[in-house]
Amino acid sequence: MPVIDLVELYYASADLPAPFEPAWVPGSRRMKTGFYLIRIATDDGVEGWSGFSASGKERAGIGDGIADAFLGTDPTDIDLVHERIKILANGGLRHWWIEPAFWDVKGKLAGLPVYKLLGGTDDRIWLYASSGEVRGIEARREEAEARFAEGFNVMKMRVHDWDEAVDIAQIQDLADHMKGRMRIAVDCNQAFRMTLHGNAPIWDLGRAKRFADAAAEAGLFWVEEPLYMEWYDDMAALAAYSRVPIAGGELHTSGYPELRYMAQKRCYDIFQPDAMWSGGIKQVLQVGEFCRSQGLGFSPHSWGNGLGFLINAHIMAASGFAKEYPFEYPYCPPGWTLEARDAILARPSMHENGWFSMPQEPGLGIEIDRKALDKQGVCFFRATRKERHWMPETLDGSAMRREISREGAQ
Ligand SMILES: [Mg+2]
Incomplete structure (x- = not known):
């Protein structure tokens, strides 16, 4: 049985080509869009992605909880994923946005698009x-x-x-x-x-x-x-x-x-x-x-x-x-x-x-542009079953310790 052996969390932002004034937030004018991304991977290297809208660095501290909840677990056990997300929610954090990453892995293991x-x-x-x-x-x-x-x-x-x-x-x-x-x-x-x-x-x-x-x-x-x-x-x-x-x-x-x-x-x-x-x-x-x-x-x-x-x-x-x-x-x-x-x-x-x-590749069909993510994002948490890092180095060794812009709001 494959188990989760990697949790990575990213924050990224991108410029909007023109200001956007969302109807549901009267008085706001956005110049950027922000993303949180989660990447999980099994011990045999099957990865799953999901992502959420970001207002700023409001989720900077969530890595430890997610790592404790999911490292070493079976990525295809979606009922367990739900139980663990509810456990995290008791601490005030309801992270449903990470659940699709497990479906991404599950679809890839099954060789089918999730739908x-x-x-x-x-x-x-x-x-x-x-x-x-x-x-x-x-x-x-x-x-x-x-x-x-x-x-x-x-x-x-x-x-x-x-x-x-x-x-x-x-x-x-x-x-x-x-x-x-x-x-x-x-x-x-x-x-x-x-x-x-x-x-x-x-x-x-x-x-x-x-x-x-x-x-x-x-x-x-x-x-x-x-x-x-x-x-x-x-x-x-x-x-x-x-x-x-x-x-x-x-x-x-x-x-x-x-x-x-x-x-x-x-x-x-x-x-x-x-x-x-x-x-x-x-x-x-x-x-x-x-x-x-x-x-x-x-x-x-x-x-x-x-x-x-x-x-x-x-x-x-x-x-x-x-x-x-x-x-x-x-x-x-x-x-x-x-x-x-x-x-x-x-x-x-x-x-x-x-x-x-609908995308026909196995999983959710989320293909991340790693160059864009490197340029516009930062990996702020990385954990395996053996080690755990805040603001880690990138896989190729280049530093990613830059400060995230305060105006990275979506
Ligand atoms: Mg609506």
């Missing part, structure tokens, strides 16, 4: 263009036209205004402008409130109902996260009331148990958990199976960097929902381009007319 290992048969998945910024009406029309010209037939826009009339005018205008050509969904980003850089509006059930009425009249595909993520009763009341499907679920870090409860309560019509936050590949796929049994929709969230997109794509391809619901393709030029989103990968995950062809 096929999980029983998936959808080699191509339907995408929607997921925009990340609040924009004015004219700029929004131009953006939708550009995505439509590239072959997308669904786009998700964002609203985040204090004035609900502004939000409603935005969705009405874009749905009207793209009528008969492209379906529009909207993300209200109300499930969590980010006030680090500026104040943010918070909706109550009344505002969410009025917005859902307007969305239904405009013929929107779905309304995403119109209420705070813990207001289960209000969410269920809204989903029962609304004539347009209500979607959400990306940040429920308790994973399947909480999302199953929410599905039983019918808090959403379409569940959108993300492997990186809400239970790894295993639990997010369980959510999809439960949604199927309950007649609910499912499409994992994937906003973030290109690793999150690829990892969640395997779940979509394995879920059986890939032709019923489009899957999120984070794409918001001129700031959030494919090259910036996938900066540490050997090649961007390109769409083809709004569809994505």
